[in-house]
Amino acid sequence: MRTDLLLELADFLEKLDPNRFDIRTWRRPSKDSVGFVSDKQLLTDCNTVACAIGWAVTLPNWKDAGFYMDRLDITKEHLSSPLSKPYTMAIIKWKGHTDIDSYDALQAGLNLPIGMAEVLFDFNNYADEEYTDGKTVAERIREFCSTPSEELIDLVVSYTDTE
Known part of the structure; x- marks a missing residue:
C-alpha cells in the first residue's frame, strides 16, 4: 500500500482551508463546462473547492506516481432521468493501467485492498453525507495507514455503506 502518498x-x-474542501465535488475537465477547475486554478484561486482526490492529483508526488484527471463523458445512456442533460466530468486515472478509472485506478495505483478507495474517498461512506470536512478524511486515511495489513479488510468492511 502506498502509505507515503496517502499520508x-x-x-x-x-x-x-475547510472552505476549499467538499467531498461531494466533481471537477469539470473542459473550459467550456460549468464547474471547470484546472489544477492551476485549484492551487491559486482561493474560491475553488475540490474533493480529496481532486486535490490529490495536484500534489507533485501523486503526479509522479502517475495519477491524473481525465474526461468522462456522461451520455444519455448513462442518465436515469429523461430530463437530465449529458455532460462531461473529470475522472481520476492512473498511467499504470489506463483502462480503469475512479476507485479502481486508485486501488491499483495505491495498491489498496478492494473497497478501500471508496471507504476513504466516497462521501456515502461517512456518517454525515452532506458535509464531511478534510480533517475527517485525513483522520480516516491515517487510521487505515496505521492498521496492520491482516486487519485492513475487516476495517474496510466496518466502514462500507451497505444500504
Whole structure:
C-alpha cells in the first residue's frame, strides 16, 4: 500500500482551508463546462473547492506516481432521468493501467485492498453525507495507514455503506 502518498494527502487535507474542501465535488475537465477547475486554478484561486482526490492529483508526488484527471463523458445512456442533460466530468486515472478509472485506478495505483478507495474517498461512506470536512478524511486515511495489513479488510468492511 502506498502509505507515503496517502499520508501526504492526509497532511495536505489537515492544513487545507475547510472552505476549499467538499467531498461531494466533481471537477469539470473542459473550459467550456460549468464547474471547470484546472489544477492551476485549484492551487491559486482561493474560491475553488475540490474533493480529496481532486486535490490529490495536484500534489507533485501523486503526479509522479502517475495519477491524473481525465474526461468522462456522461451520455444519455448513462442518465436515469429523461430530463437530465449529458455532460462531461473529470475522472481520476492512473498511467499504470489506463483502462480503469475512479476507485479502481486508485486501488491499483495505491495498491489498496478492494473497497478501500471508496471507504476513504466516497462521501456515502461517512456518517454525515452532506458535509464531511478534510480533517475527517485525513483522520480516516491515517487510521487505515496505521492498521496492520491482516486487519485492513475487516476495517474496510466496518466502514462500507451497505444500504
